[in-house]
Amino acid sequence: MPLTLGDAFSRRKQIESQLENWFNRLSLAGRDTIQFQTKNIEGSDQFKPIPGSTKEYQRTYTIEECREKIDKLIEEDKNLALQISLTNQIAKAKMIDLNGTEKELTIPELLVLKNNIAPKIEQAARSIPKVSKGVDIVEQTDKYIKWRSIYPTYKKKQSLSEQGHKIEEEYVDYYQVEEITDYGLPEREIFDEIDKIHAWQHRLKEAINQANKTELVNLS
Structure with a gap:
């Protein structure tokens, strides 16, 4: 055999x-x-x-x-x-590429994609910022949302009651406001992209397994 x-x-x-x-x-x-x-x-x-x-x-x-x-x-x-x-x-194997087109690739090409390229593509997808949820949106467009965070800063003041007792009261001295322009993508969209990459990585492994069934060249 x-x-x-x-x-x-x-x-x-x-x-x-x-x-x-x-x-x-x-x-x-x-x-x-x-x-x-x-x-x-x-x-x-x-x-x-x-x-x-x-x-x-x-x-x-x-x-x-x-x-x-x-x-x-x-x-x-x-x-x-x-x-x-x-x-x-x-040795070659056919597979559906990440963009949905069928390609025939050699084992070196498949290994480069699997071991070097695919991890970088997945890392890039995981690095995409996710748009914040549950925030106070003050403006929204197709490309970004603006939302605001408010942080009160308190001070204390002392006074005397009619009976001459010292009273300490806390009040808001000022508000620290942050307005964020958020360009992040929806979480579901990012997860779908990662799932797509994982499916492509699985196809790469299957293609390599298929190519490994190629009969070994005899040495003359």
């Missing part, structure tokens, strides 16, 4: 994991070890093991076995990488 691009990507991940295992095995392939306990390290019975204390640790693989396996995996990975690169140049 011929390999597809998706199969090649999966196999390269397997190779990466297998190489890591064989690198570890190679690092342990350089020695066999015997551990034991002894009463003397000099004399006629020097280094004579105490019965029952000996432990042997033998390497599972030789250096040659590990290096041979690593070389084969690296060669396979290199060929797969080259096949993926060549196949990417011809």
Whole structure:
């Protein structure tokens, strides 16, 4: 059964994991070890093991076995990488673009849109100011609304009652007024735009999955 691009990507991940295992095995392939306990390290019975204390640790693989396996995996990975690169140049998929038109795009084009362009477009949509709600509108046009915020500033004054008691009263000294010209867009309109972008991102993923079903180019 011929390999597809998706199969090649999966196999390269397997190779990466297998190489890591064989690198570890190679690092342990350089020695066999015997551990034991002894009463003397000099004399006629020097280094004579105490019965029952000996432990042997033998390497599972030789250096040659590990290096041979690593070389084969690296060669396979290199060929797969080259096949993926060549196949990417011809693999295409059709999809409906963000503006509603159908396009046929290569995998590099799809990946650029998915990984680089789509996040920026979504961030731009999320950054659009939302028009304020529940405010005191004083003027409204097709392009903006004007609304006003009023903040009273209070002062206190003291006086004496008829009985001579001190009385403290609070009164409004002045009002701080802010008049806002609000150019924001309706919240629903912004959310609809974000939903449209999300649907486009989903179509990008589906197109990439479809393109990844392209049969892998054979190396001559």
